[in-house]
Amino acid sequence: MNKTLSVALCGQDLLNHPFLNKGLAFTPEEREAFELHGLLPRAVLTLDQQVDAALKFLDALPSPFARHVHLREVQDTNETLFYALLTRRIEAMLPLVYTPTVGEACQRFSEIWQRPRGLFLSYPERDSMDDVLANPAYDDVRIIVVTDGERILGLGDQGAGGMGIPIGKLSLYTTCAGISPDQTLPIVLDTGTNNQDLLQNPAYIGWRHERIRGPEYDAFIERFVTAVQARWPHVALHWEDFSSANAAPILERYRNRLCTFNDDIQGTAAVTTAAILSAKAAHDGKLKDETIVMLGAGSAGVGIARLLLQVMLDEGASEEEALSRFYMLDQDGLILADRAGLSEGQALFARRDWKERPTDFGTVMQESRASILIGVSGVKGLFTEKIVRDMAEHCERPIIFPLSNPTSHSEATPEDIMAWSDERALVSTGSPFPPLDLHGRTHRVDQTNNAYIFPGLGLCLLATGATRVTDSMFMAAARGLASLSPLRDNPDGNLLPPVTQLRRVAFAVAEAAARQACEDGVCPEFSDDELRDRIRSIVWTPEYDHYEKV
Ligand SMILES: NC(=O)c1ccc[n+]([C@@H]2O[C@H](COP(=O)([O-])OP(=O)(O)OC[C@H]3O[C@@H](n4cnc5c(N)ncnc54)[C@H](O)[C@@H]3O)[C@@H](O)[C@H]2O)c1
Numbered sequence: 276m277n278k279t280l281s282v283a284l285c286g287q288d289l290l291n292h293p294f295l296n297k298g299l300a301f302t303p304e305e306r307e308a309f310e311l312h313g314l315l316p317r318a319v320l321t322l323d324q325q326v327d328a329a330l331k332f333l334d335a336l337p338s339p340f341a342r343h344v345h346l347r348e349v350q351d352t353n354e355t356l357f358y359a360l361l362t363r364r365i366e367a368m369l370p371l372v373y374t375p376t377v378g379e380a381c382q383r384f385s386e387i388w389q390r391p392r393g394l395f396l397s398y399p400e401r402d403s404m405d406d407v408l409a410n411p412a413y414d415d416v417r418i419i420v421v422t423d424g425e426r427i428l429g430l431g432d433q434g435a436g437g438m439g440i441p442i443g444k445l446s447l448y449t450t451c452a453g454i455s456p457d458q459t460l461p462i463v464l465d466t467g468t469n470n471q472d473l474l475q476n477p478a479y480i481g482w483r484h485e486r487i488r489g490p491e492y493d494a495f496i497e498r499f500v501t502a503v504q505a506r507w508p509h510v511a512l513h514w515e516d517f518s519s520a521n522a523a524p525i526l527e528r529y530r531n532r533l534c535t536f537n538d539d540i541q542g543t544a545a546v547t548t549a550a551i552l553s554a555k556a557a558h559d560g561k562l563k564d565e566t567i568v569m570l571g572a573g574s575a576g577v578g579i580a581r582l583l584l585q586v587m588l589d590e591g592a593s594e595e596e597a598l599s600r601f602y603m604l605d606q607d608g609l610i611l612a613d614r615a616g617l618s619e620g621q622a623l624f625a626r627r628d629w630k631e632r633p634t635d636f637g638t639v640m641q642e643s644r645a646s647i648l649i650g651v652s653g654v655k656g657l658f659t660e661k662i663v664r665d666m667a668e669h670c671e672r673p674i675i676f677p678l679s680n681p682t683s684h685s686e687a688t689p690e691d692i693m694a695w696s697d698e699r700a701l702v703s704t705g706s707p708f709p710p711l712d713l714h715g716r717t718h719r720v721d722q723t724n725n726a727y728i729f730p731g732l733g734l735c736l737l738a739t740g741a742t743r744v745t746d747s748m749f750m751a752a753a754r755g756l757a758s759l760s761p762l763r764d765n766p767d768g769n770l771l772p773p774v775t776q777l778r779r780v781a782f783a784v785a786e787a788a789a790r791q792a793c794e795d796g797v798c799p800e801f802s803d804d805e806l807r808d809r810i811r812s813i814v815w816t817p818e819y820d821h822y823e824k825v
């Protein structure tokens with residue numbers, strides 16, 4: 276429904292404002308009132324016509340990367356058109372603005388940077404942080420996605436180029452959960468880079484300096500959080516793509532101080548748990564009877580393992596029984612309790628009973644007789660033919676999730692996993708893959724990506740005004756998502772709904788998490804109806820409002 280909006284800008288200033296600009300869709304009356312005559316060509320187009328023209332242009336571009344660059348240009352000139360494209364063609368647009376193409380965009384960010392979007396807070400300019408945040412343009416900010424660019428997907432340190440990730444994640448908050456783009460703010464904390472290619476690139480846009488570490492880094496993060504809290508006491512702060520050395524410690528330091536979460540740890544855990552719960556529910560099984568190998572023991576690996584552990588405890592397993600079901604590996608093999616330098620999360624899942632045996636992935640797979648294999652290593656091809664064939668030999672329906680992103684870093688392709696498991700595996704990936712031809716039918720490949728969780732979680736936080744984000748809210752989100760699994764009604768169905776239903780997913784996740792937030796006492800008590808109304812009332816839709824001159 277179109278509203279009437281009072282607008283003070285006119286002429287070039289109005290056309291340069293991406294949230295207010297309508298391009299050729301300004302009506303003749305608006306062109307008169309806002310001094311746009313002469314600045315725009317004569318034609319007046321509808322939003323639908325603008326969408327069609329943009330799609331035609333995108334189709335003619337030579338690569339996903341070129342399409343990403345053009346979409347970013349649309350986003351920076353006309354956000355309504357950008358979100359109309361995304362909401363109407365989500366399946367085609369998602370891989371362009373998000374994973375996998377956003378990975379290449381981060382790697383080539385210095386080439387494509389054109390216009391300011393979001394904030395680059397660099398270490399040398401730390402004393403001016405409060406002034407930068409004070410800009411009145413950010414008065415309405417409700418949700419921030421922040422990265423320091425050190426672990427961008429499976430692509431490693433991308434320095435200030437990591438900005439592509441907060442921009443991409445926030446465009447999903449708007450597309451999937453209807454959070455107004457002017458309430459969102461992407462931020463890069465530019466603490467340097469150890470990526471030699473970037474340091475040697477004369478065109479690098481970031482701070483040309485090796486990464487700061489230790490007390491200086493921690494003090495910079497502290498300064499940032501303090502400044503954010505002072506500027507927006509009720510903001511939701513989403514951490515993304517930090518190195519494993521920083522991700523969990525930052526979350527633990529701040530989770531009881533403000534409304535904050537780490538998407539790689541907690542969002543990933545929730546979507547993976549939802550996919551696994553869906554698989555188990557369909558086959559009437561309990562998770563506590565499964566054996567899980569987690570390949571990768573960083574943010575995602577530990578986050579997923581913790582939530583799956585909680586599922587087993589909820590099923591009635593003792594902690595000892597449940598922990599005995601996990602085998603966690605990193606690049607040095609199986610994590611054993613006597614290994615030095617383990618993080619708290621790794622120590623929880625470290626094995627004590629693995630004596631005098633090789634700790635390599637192949638041996639662990641054979642001896643554990645795993646039924647669930649999850650890849651969050653960031654390394655292509657680790658799920659080999661032998662690994663999959665051995666697993667399929669002792670397991671009727673092996674659950675195999677190569678979740679590493681982008682596509683080029685996936686532990687295996689769904690096609691190979693299906694071929695090696697006589698089409699018996701339940702497969703899902705982190706990045707989008709083309710559909711499979713199974714038993715003569717086309718089968719969509721599930722994308723177990725935290726995009727199924729964070730938009731709805733953000734919507735929950737805005738709708739409830741929650742002051743904290745609890746782990747049980749992620750469990751509720753997982754169960755809310757699992758309740759939408761197509762496998763519930765159809766034995767050949769997918770684990771997760773298709774990405775075309777991400778909006779419906781975000782609402783279900785928001786409602787489930789919001790109910791839990793009330794239960795956990797981190798927001799006021801709301802009835803189910805009130806929660807639904809509050810969630811619905813937030814939603815911004817990409818349509819043009821009528822403008823009247825202030
Ligand atoms: N699908 C999703 O929603 C989703 C969410 C988060 C992360 N991920 C992906 O998961 C990967 C890891 O992310 P993270 O945040 O946990 O990173 P991280 O850096 O925190 O952890 C990576 C882990 O993988 C281990 N590893 C590296 N090489 C290995 C090898 N050869 N064998 C076994 N383990 C190895 C490392 O030792 C580390 O424990 C990335 O590719 C990321 O894109 C996917």
Ligand SMILES: O=C(O)C[C@H](O)C(=O)O
Nearest residue numbers: 374428516539680724725
């Ligand atoms: O960004 C994604 O696609 C998912 C996840 O957050 C990742 O880091 O890979």
Ligand SMILES: [Mn+2]
Nearest residue numbers: 428515516539
């Ligand atoms: Mn991430």
